[in-house]
Amino acid sequence: QVQLQESGPGLVKASQTLSLTCTVSSGSLNNGSYFWSWIRQHPGKGLEWIGYILYIGSTYYNPALKSRVTMSIDRSKSQFSLKLTSVTAADAAMYFCARLISGDYFDLWGQGALVTVSS
Amino acid sequence: QSVLTQPPSVSGAPGQRVTISCTGSSSNIGAGFDVYWYQQFPGTAPKLLISGNNNRPSGVPDRFSGSKSGSSASLAITGLQAEDEADYYCQSYDSSLLLFGGGTRLTVL
Numbered sequence: 001q002v003q004l005q006e007s008g009p010g011l012v013k014a015s016q017t018l019s020l021t022c023t024v025s026s027g028s029l030n031n032g033s034y035f036w037s038w039i040r041q042h043p044g045k046g047l048e049w050i051g052y053i054l055y056i057g058s059t060y061y062n063p064a065l066k067s068r069v070t071m072s073i074d075r076s077k078s079q080f081s082l083k084l085t086s087v088t089a090a091d092a093a094m095y096f097c098a099r100l101i102s103g104d105y106f107d108l109w110g111q112g113a114l115v116t117v118s119s
Numbered sequence: 120q121s122v123l124t125q126p127p128s129v130s131g132a133p134g135q136r137v138t139i140s141c142t143g144s145s146s147n148i149g150a151g152f153d154v155y156w157y158q159q160f161p162g163t164a165p166k167l168l169i170s171g172n173n174n175r176p177s178g179v180p181d182r183f184s185g186s187k188s189g190s191s192a193s194l195a196i197t198g199l200q201a202e203d204e205a206d207y208y209c210q211s212y213d214s215s216l217l218l219f220g221g222g223t224r225l226t227v228l
Binding site (some may be wrong): 046047096104107 | 121153157164165167170171176208215216217218220222
């Protein structure tokens with residue numbers, strides 16, 4: 001059964017770069033129908049889609065975050081990653097990685113990684 | 120303010136039927152994009168509840184159903200159970216942007 005697991009620092013200093021990795025276990029990233037995604041959820045708030053990356057490395061980002069977001073993929077390690085630059089307190093949130101099916105819906109989610117931003 | 124508007128909260132007694140609305144516009148739901156629904160318990164990741172407007176993934180009870188009409192969609196839960204108390208989110212597309220509704224907290228009285 002395919003599982004997703006986020007990892008990375010839980011504390012990031014303001015103005016620095018947030019880096020998270022999602023490891024996909026028991027499954028391959030090499031499927032053109034899977035769009036490997038990041039979503040975040042601010043405390044007590046709703047869900048915000050950050051972007052996705054395909055197994056060939058193509059990316060699509062939420063325009064609201066596009067200038068600060070970079071996603072990458074390492075198929076040999078079954079991992080994909082998120083980098084968010086110049087973080088502020090507004091970037092403190094739970095970050096989820098998820099599998100987006102054919103660009104339509106999210107069928108698998110990681111458990112989430114809580115990121116706090118310190119001043 | 121989400122482009123997809125959901126009521127912040129709904130409630131119902133055990134056994135009752137509740138509906139959660141998701142109101143969009145002509146550029147998202149009204150443009151023909153499918154609507155998906157997710158259930159989220161506190162401290163956990165969302166779980167797909169309804170796909171493609173009214174398709175239940177394996178394991179989702181048939182008490183849950185979805186519908187879409189015009190620029191709006193609805194999630195209906197019949198035979199409400201205490202275990203249904205959770206947050207519910209709709210999701211669709213708008214201008215190639217994946218969107219979520221603001222979420223609805225369901226309270227079972």
